[in-house]
Amino acid sequence: MILAGGGGTRLWPLSRRQRPKHLLPVCGEESMLAQTWERLQPMLPTAHLLVVTVADHAPAVLGEIESIPRKNVVVEPMGRGTAACVGLAALIIRKRDPEATMIVLPADHTIEDAEGFRGVLRAGVQAAQDGHLVTLGIVPTGPETGYGYIHRGALLRQAEEHPVYRVERFTEKPDLATAQAFLDAGQYYWNSGIFVWKVAAILAEIERQMPNLYGGLLAIEDALGTRDQAQAIARVWRSVRSISVDFGIMEHAADVVVVPADVGWSDVGCWTSVASLSTADAQGNVLQGEHIVLDCEDTYIRSAGRLVAAVGLRGMVVIDTGDALLVCPKERAQDVKKIVEQLQREGRNQYL
Amino acid sequence: MILAGGGGTRLWPLSRRQRPKHLLPVCGEESMLAQTWERLQPMLPTAHLLVVTVADHAPAVLGEIESIPRKNVVVEPMGRGTAACVGLAALIIRKRDPEATMIVLPADHTIEDAEGFRGVLRAGVQAAQDGHLVTLGIVPTGPETGYGYIHRGALLRQAEEHPVYRVERFTEKPDLATAQAFLDAGQYYWNSGIFVWKVAAILAEIERQMPNLYGGLLAIEDALGTRDQAQAIARVWRSVRSISVDFGIMEHAADVVVVPADVGWSDVGCWTSVASLSTADAQGNVLQGEHIVLDCEDTYIRSAGRLVAAVGLRGMVVIDTGDALLVCPKERAQDVKKIVEQLQREGRNQYL
Numbered sequence: 122m123i124l125a126g127g128g129g130t131r132l133w134p135l136s137r138r139q140r141p142k143h144l145l146p147v148c149g150e151e152s153m154l155a156q157t158w159e160r161l162q163p164m165l166p167t168a169h170l171l172v173v174t175v176a177d178h179a180p181a182v183l184g185e186i187e188s189i190p191r192k193n194v195v196v197e198p199m200g201r202g203t204a205a206c207v208g209l210a211a212l213i214i215r216k217r218d219p220e221a222t223m224i225v226l227p228a229d230h231t232i233e234d235a236e237g238f239r240g241v242l243r244a245g246v247q248a249a250q251d252g253h254l255v256t257l258g259i260v261p262t263g264p265e266t267g268y269g270y271i272h273r274g275a276l277l278r279q280a281e282e283h284p285v286y287r288v289e290r291f292t293e294k295p296d297l298a299t300a301q302a303f304l305d306a307g308q309y310y311w312n313s314g315i316f317v318w319k320v321a322a323i324l325a326e327i328e329r330q331m332p333n334l335y336g337g338l339l340a341i342e343d344a345l346g347t348r349d350q351a352q353a354i355a356r357v358w359r360s361v362r363s364i365s366v367d368f369g370i371m372e373h374a375a376d377v378v379v380v381p382a383d384v385g386w387s388d389v390g391c392w393t394s395v396a397s398l399s400t401a402d403a404q405g406n407v408l409q410g411e412h413i414v415l416d417c418e419d420t421y422i423r424s425a426g427r428l429v430a431a432v433g434l435r436g437m438v439v440i441d442t443g444d445a446l447l448v449c450p451k452e453r454a455q456d457v458k459k460i461v462e463q464l465q466r467e468g469r470n471q472y473l
Numbered sequence: 474m475i476l477a478g479g480g481g482t483r484l485w486p487l488s489r490r491q492r493p494k495h496l497l498p499v500c501g502e503e504s505m506l507a508q509t510w511e512r513l514q515p516m517l518p519t520a521h522l523l524v525v526t527v528a529d530h531a532p533a534v535l536g537e538i539e540s541i542p543r544k545n546v547v548v549e550p551m552g553r554g555t556a557a558c559v560g561l562a563a564l565i566i567r568k569r570d571p572e573a574t575m576i577v578l579p580a581d582h583t584i585e586d587a588e589g590f591r592g593v594l595r596a597g598v599q600a601a602q603d604g605h606l607v608t609l610g611i612v613p614t615g616p617e618t619g620y621g622y623i624h625r626g627a628l629l630r631q632a633e634e635h636p637v638y639r640v641e642r643f644t645e646k647p648d649l650a651t652a653q654a655f656l657d658a659g660q661y662y663w664n665s666g667i668f669v670w671k672v673a674a675i676l677a678e679i680e681r682q683m684p685n686l687y688g689g690l691l692a693i694e695d696a697l698g699t700r701d702q703a704q705a706i707a708r709v710w711r712s713v714r715s716i717s718v719d720f721g722i723m724e725h726a727a728d729v730v731v732v733p734a735d736v737g738w739s740d741v742g743c744w745t746s747v748a749s750l751s752t753a754d755a756q757g758n759v760l761q762g763e764h765i766v767l768d769c770e771d772t773y774i775r776s777a778g779r780l781v782a783a784v785g786l787r788g789m790v791v792i793d794t795g796d797a798l799l800v801c802p803k804e805r806a807q808d809v810k811k812i813v814e815q816l817q818r819e820g821r822n823q824y825l
Contacts, residue, residue, distance in 0.1 A: 432812060
């Protein structure tokens with residue numbers, strides 16, 4: 122199951138409401154969604170891929186993943202957080218195969234070592250088949266404050282040569298000192314939002330922790346695959362609680378384990394991380410599209426067609442799209458979302 | 474006489490070969506040429522205004538100055554420096570009135586105090602009518618290294634309450650230490666390229682110092698006002714020496730005086746000076762066109778229509794035109810001409 126929701130405001134002005142991050146070729150020639158699927162393709166047939174998205178983006182999703190059956194693109198009437206989303210997918214998969222094991226992935230991350238990543242997933246699947254709820258824990262490469270962390274507990278077993286640990290605790294995004302302490306301790310992983318579990322196991326946890334959602338899902342079940350499906354989902358979604366799978370389920374789940382993954386993962390969270398994923402020249406510049414630079418260093422220029430001329434820039438980001446342009450120092454790249462928020466407040470919808 | 478040649482590469486990407494600086498509304502709503510003429514209008518009728526330009530720009534010049542007689546827009550077949558240009562204008566004016574006094578101005582400067590400026594010009598005219606070659610010397614406001622300086626000599630007289638000094642020496646663009654010494658000495662002015670003289674006086678100096686040019690001008694004289702004019706000029710211009718009136722004539726002229734001008738002059742030489750001529754907000758930003766800024770200071774944004782979003786900029790210039798964009802720190806604004814030179818070398822003519 123790939124979660125292909127909205128989002129990506131920190132990649133504005135490329136990422137827009139109608140062209141969210143995962144539908145864009147942020148790194149490389151293909152969309153992040155297409156790349157996410159390509160990474161999984163050696164493991165499973167397209168018939169086993171489920172993508173959950175919103176109605177506006179469904180045609181684009183079908184375009185990005187060749188040969189995906191139309192019924193495998195599930196449309197949410199509105200975003201309600203990942204808990205409901207995952208529950209719906211689990212319900213659909215259970216109806217096809219009650220014994221199925223399910224991998225959940227966001228659509229907007231990159232992985233350098235795809236083969237290694239599939240190895241970790243296989244280990245996760247093995248652990249999940251023993252009934253655990255499995256999270257992938259990204260081995261941290263720095264004291265990042267933008268991610269939640271997973272504190273591992275005791276070593277449970279080895280699966281396909283990968284260690285499987287009990288999860289001691291999920292923690293929220295830490296401050297810098299805490300993040301550094303986590304990094305030094307060496308028993309913490311970034312929460313990637315990638316999970317593996319049997320559909321029975323996750324639905325049992327939903328029933329236990331979110332009975333209202335579970336009841337709603339049961340009310341949808343009979344309509345699945347019929348022409349009433351969309352209406353049934355819409356009816357339930359109106360009143361479903363909006364919460365993430367992390368907070369709504371994982372934090373208090375009974376049997377959670379973590380499989381560490383050291384595979385060059387990035388959530389491509391902002392323009393600075395896009396730049397760091399691209400090949401730089403001798404001056405540390407990443408220059409894409411029509412450009413001319415004089416005496417620039419550590420600068421990322423991305424043009425959609427017009428000429429971008431830069432003189433004497435240090436550590437800057439210049440993103441030029443059809444109707445909007447962003448200029449920002451790399452260390453302020455997280456604040457791009459504030460520009461989007463301000464545009465929203467000002468009702469400048471043509472730029473959203 | 475207004476010199477409306479090409480140039481303005483430091484105002485790229487706004488200024489282009491086909492839209493040079495003086496034809497653009499760089500500051501305010503009107504072109505610099507139109508503003509230059511408006512400043513003079515209280516002093517003389519349009520019939521007495523001569524504009525020298527190149528063929529490509531002649532239609533635009535006619536459009537910028539309402540009611541200028543077509544024969545008063547003189548076309549050079551190619552730029553040959555201001556010496557030849559001024560000689561040609563002097564010749565044309567002498568034919569209309571051998572006793573005429575002539576004011577020479579570039580088309581691309583701004584003046585804050587237009588009334589004061591006309592007062593200085595009137596003093597210049599009075600001094601010129603005594604036979605002197607008059608230069609306007611801009612009272613320096615800083616140790617500028619981008620201008621030539623005029624070292625004044627003895628006070629010659631007062632004209633219309635303005636002092637008129639003999640010129641001791643013209644100096645080339647100084648280094649910073651020398652410029653500071655000039656400023657401290659207080660007897661130096663910036664060479665503005667604004668001159669006043671009797672046509673007889675300047676033509677006599679041309680005859681003495683540039684006999685070849687003078688001979689060429691005489692060869693043109695009979696054709697003036699006939700249908701052979703353009704061809705006659707073209708014939709002479711082919712072999713005329715390309716040199717400025719400063720180097721070619723003024724530096725070694727016999728009787729040069731300077732009238733100081735303290736009138737808020739600027740040659741609008743680069744984007745930083747454009748910014749400094751515009752009204753800034755409380756953070757020192759000048760923001761023109763569609764924009765959204767977050768936490769910016771001392772920054773100049775100029776958009777021709779698209780949205781420019783800026784986060785965390787300090788002392789930057791962002792100029793967004795239809796097909797090209799410039800991003801540059803203010804202190805590197807002089808280097809924008811190097812971008813244009815590089816585009817020339819690379820043959821990217823669509824951006825020139």
